[in-house]
Every structure is written in structure tokens, then in C-alpha cells.
Amino acid sequence: MSADGWMVESLSHGEIFFASPTLQQRSHGTKGAVCAYEPVSADGVRRLFDRARAAGIARPVLFGLVPFDTTRHASFTIPVQLQLAPVPQRGGAVVAPAGRRPAVVARQPVPAPEIYGDMVRKALDLYEEGDVRKIVLSRAMDVELDAPIAYADVLRDLLRRNAQGYTFAVPAWSDGVAGAQPAASMVGASPELLVRREGDRVFINPLAGSIPRVADPEEDQARREGLAVSEKDLREHGYVVSDIVRILREHCEELDVPQGPSVIGTDALWHLSTFIAGRLKSPDLSALGLACALHPTPAICGFPTAQAFAHIQDLEPFDREYFAGLVGWQREDGDGEWALTLRCARYDGDRRLRLYAGAGTVAGSDPESEIRETAMKMETFMRAIA
Ligand SMILES: C=C(O[C@H]1C=CC=C(C(=O)O)[C@@H]1O)C(=O)O
Incomplete structure (x- = not known):
């Protein structure tokens, strides 16, 4: 453990790091890890834990990435050596980055911002036609660096600025697996918890409806207050909460849903947030099982889900892959935490990253x-990299 208490020192490509607001976990080495590259299923998860036990891993913890489109392959890893610790007090001593940061050699937006604006305008036309009410539209940015990133520096930076978030580096496998080097890793700091399960208790914290923060404290506060009463943002948020609650009612016997959202801040944005707590009807439903029942929520897809999903496939000119999917961990008893894979990039382990970002659009949204x-x-995210 380093002086600032974060277990990120010498983390190499293919190793795992996952920090929630209270717990940090990291793997040491990639050798012997139990891995799978297959669509997510309860049977598949069970088989992975069986393989881990057979391989002599005493207290297996599964880490994973589930894609936005769950018919595609997920990436799962159960590391041989895992270290757990509470997160250190924030605001304490911060170890300065060891070396120079990589410089950006090239940036390529996918698509160009104007084209993204046109996508939003097309969504606005669809709202007038009336078969869909919300579509979350995203775009990407391909970045080339002059040198590989230092995981420890990038994660520290993300951790420092996202105290209430879920900071992660989790490997994405490709066909064949079992090699020591993954095809890529997803790296980022998500503000959004999809599901935490602790025994029969579950916690869900959807976010939707956002406004960028500014340095001037008065203007920043005015933006926060404006978001709390913005009709468009409350509508955008409402689709998410009502759809999540509808699904939760099937799986929970007690549900505690606040009357209305509150506003939470990341270092860069204000978000509308609703913190929901529930008690599961069946202890057999794991954290990942419930997360998959809820996914894709209108926070990253839209409403109604099927129509929004089809429009996303049609309008977005790139494959989301693991972006806007699930990232998290789970123990054999089904307890665990799954966040949405947001504010992140796919990193190839060398000098190339693909960054992603999306935004919910509804009638009344402004493309600019x-x-x-x-x-x-x-x-x-870029601030943490270069
Ligand atoms: C899709 C993203 O954010 C979602 C989560 C929180 C707030 C959102 C919004 O206000 O648009 C999005 O629904 C993203 O960060 O790429």
C-alpha cells in the first residue's frame, strides 16, 4: 500500500482495480486468473465460481464488464490474488505522479460534434412522431498518446476527483481468453450505482438530468438550484425512476423510494439523483442478476426501452461495446456492486484510448x-490521462 492509502501502485495492464465510496479491491498479477468471454448468464457465473474453486482460489471474487447490448459477450475475471482495504480518508496526502504524463498526439471525434447535434435533432423529430420519449445518445473520441499511461497516476487522479463514485480498471477479453494480456481494459470513474446487494438488501441509485458545473461559486449554486426545478430534466429523470421502480417491484417486497430526486455533484457536473433501497423477495437473485433485470435502464438507453434501443443502433455511428454496460464485482453468495460503465475509456494497453460520453435527450432538449x-x-476523463 502506498503512502496515500490507495492500492494502485504498479498496477499493470490486465490487473483489476475497483473502488466504491467505501471499499477498494485490486488484483496482483494476471497469471492463473479464471476468465470468460461469453454472454452474461447465471449458469455461466456459477461455472466460473466452480472453476475458481477447482483452481484452489479460496475466496473467489468475480469482476466483470457486461456490454450495453447483453446479447454480446461479457468479460469476467476471478483473480488468484486479491487485496481488499477500506478507502483512505479523502483529502489526505496525495502522492505526486512519478513520471511525466503522456502527451496527446491525435484526437478524432466519432462522430464530429456537428453530426452528434444532427443525431439529437433527429431524436427531437422522433419525439414529435410519438413512439419514443427519451433516447440517450452518445459519442466517442479516439485518442492517441505518445506513451502508455501509468495506471497508478490515472486512477489516483480519478479517485481524488470522484470521492462518491466507482473508479475502475477491468480487463476486456476477446475470443480465446486465457492469455495473460487482455484485448483492452475499461478504465474510468462512474458516478452511477446500478445495484449494490448486501444479503437481502439492495440499493439502486439512478442518475439522469445533468448540468456542467462552473468555477464561480454563485453561478455554480444557481445551476444546482436550476437543475432541481428544471421541468425537462425532472421529466428525463422521471422516466428512469418509474421504469426502475416498475422492475424492482417484481423482485422486492419492500421498497423505499424518495418523493423526488436530490442533486448530487461530481467534480464536473450536477446530476439529479434518486437513492432507492429495497428488500429482495428471493435470496437467489444475485447483485448481477438484479442488475441484468434492470439493464438497460432509461439512464443509458431511453424510454420505452425497446424503441430507444433500436433508435440508438440506428443513430449512433459506432459500437458502444462495454460503454454504458455494467462494471463491478460479486462474491459467490451473490453480494456485490455493479455500476454503469460511464465516464470511461477503452484502453488498448499501449497508446490508444477510445473515450465515450452520452446524454439523455427528451422533447425540449437543445442539441448545443x-x-x-x-x-x-x-x-x-481526459484530465486524468494527459
Ligand atoms: C450516459 C451518460 O450519463 C448518464 C448518466 C447520468 C446522467 C445522464 C444525463 O443527464 O444525460 C446520463 O443519463 C454518460 O455519462 O455518458
Whole structure:
């Protein structure tokens, strides 16, 4: 453990790091890890734990990435050596980065911001036609660096600025697996908890409806207050909460849903947030099982889900892969935490990253503000890299 208490020192490509607001976990080495690259299923997860036991891993913890489109392959890893610790007090001593940061050699938006604006305008036309009410539209940015990233520096930076978030580096496998080097890793700091399960208690914290923060404290506060009463943002948030609650009612016998959202802040944005707690009807439903029942929520897809999903496939000119999917961990008893894979990038382990950002659109959305919001989401991640 390093002086600042974060277990990120010498983390190499393919190793795992996952920090929630209270717990940090990291793997040491990639040798012997039990891995799978297959669509997510309860049977598949069970088989992985069986393989881990057979391999002599005493207290197996499964880490994973589930794609936005769950018919595609997920990436799962049960490391041989895992270290757990409470997160250190924030605001304490911060170890300065050891070396120089990589420089950006090239940036390529996918698509260009104007085209993203056109996508939002097309969504606005669809709202007039009436078969869909919300679509979360995203864009990407391909970045080339002059040198590989230092995981420890990047994660420290993300951790420092996202105290209430879920900071992660989790490997993405490709066909064949079992090699020591993954195809890529997803690296980022998500503000959004999809599901935490502790025994029969579950916690869900959807976010939707956002505004960028500014340095001036008065203007920043005015933006926070404006978001709390914005009709468009409350509507955007409402689709998410009502759909999540509808599904939770099938699986929970007690549900505690606040009357209305509150506003939470990351270092760069204000978000509308609703913290929901429930008690599961069946102890057999794991954290990942419930997360998959809820996914894709209108926070990253839209409403109604099927129509929004089809429009996303049609409008977005790139494959989301693991972006806007699930990232997290789970123990054999089904307890665990799954966050949405947001504010992140796919990193190839060398000099290439693909950053992603999305924004919810509804009738009344402004294409220019959605361009700004997605730019801000990617920019905050870039600050940690170069
Ligand atoms: C899709 C993203 O954010 C979602 C989560 C929180 C707030 C959102 C919004 O206000 O648009 C998005 O629904 C992203 O960060 O890429």
C-alpha cells in the first residue's frame, strides 16, 4: 500500500482495480486468473465460481464488464490474488505522479460534434412522431498518446476527483481468453450505482438530468438550484425512476423510494439523483442478476426501452461495446456492486484510448447543450490521462 492509502501502485495492464465510496479491491498479477468471454448468464457465473474453486482460489471474487447490448459477450475475471482495504480518508496526502504524463498526439471525434447535434435533432423529430420519449445518445473520441499511461497516476487522479463514485480498471477479453494480456481494459470513474446487494438488501441509485458545473461559486449554486426545478430534466429523470421502480417491484417486497430526486455533484457536473433501497423477495437473485433485470435502464438507453434501443443502433455511428454496460464485482453468495460503465475509456494497453460520453435527450432538449454536456464528460476523463 502506498503512502496515500490507495492500492494502485504498479498496477499493470490486465490487473483489476475497483473502488466504491467505501471499499477498494485490486488484483496482483494476471497469471492463473479464471476468465470468460461469453454472454452474461447465471449458469455461466456459477461455472466460473466452480472453476475458481477447482483452481484452489479460496475466496473467489468475480469482476466483470457486461456490454450495453447483453446479447454480446461479457468479460469476467476471478483473480488468484486479491487485496481488499477500506478507502483512505479523502483529502489526505496525495502522492505526486512519478513520471511525466503522456502527451496527446491525435484526437478524432466519432462522430464530429456537428453530426452528434444532427443525431439529437433527429431524436427531437422522433419525439414529435410519438413512439419514443427519451433516447440517450452518445459519442466517442479516439485518442492517441505518445506513451502508455501509468495506471497508478490515472486512477489516483480519478479517485481524488470522484470521492462518491466507482473508479475502475477491468480487463476486456476477446475470443480465446486465457492469455495473460487482455484485448483492452475499461478504465474510468462512474458516478452511477446500478445495484449494490448486501444479503437481502439492495440499493439502486439512478442518475439522469445533468448540468456542467462552473468555477464561480454563485453561478455554480444557481445551476444546482436550476437543475432541481428544471421541468425537462425532472421529466428525463422521471422516466428512469418509474421504469426502475416498475422492475424492482417484481423482485422486492419492500421498497423505499424518495418523493423526488436530490442533486448530487461530481467534480464536473450536477446530476439529479434518486437513492432507492429495497428488500429482495428471493435470496437467489444475485447483485448481477438484479442488475441484468434492470439493464438497460432509461439512464443509458431511453424510454420505452425497446424503441430507444433500436433508435440508438440506428443513430449512433459506432459500437458502444462495454460503454454504458455494467462494471463491478460479486462474491459467490451473490453480494456485490455493479455500476454503469460511464465516464470511461477503452484502453488498448499501449497508446490508444477510445473515450465515450452520452446524454439523455427528451422533447425540449437543445442539441448545443447536449454537445457541451458530452464534451464536458469526456474532458473530465481526459484530465486524468494527459
Ligand atoms: C450516459 C451518460 O450519463 C448518464 C448518466 C447520468 C446522467 C445522464 C444525463 O443527464 O444525460 C446520463 O443519463 C454518460 O455519462 O455518458
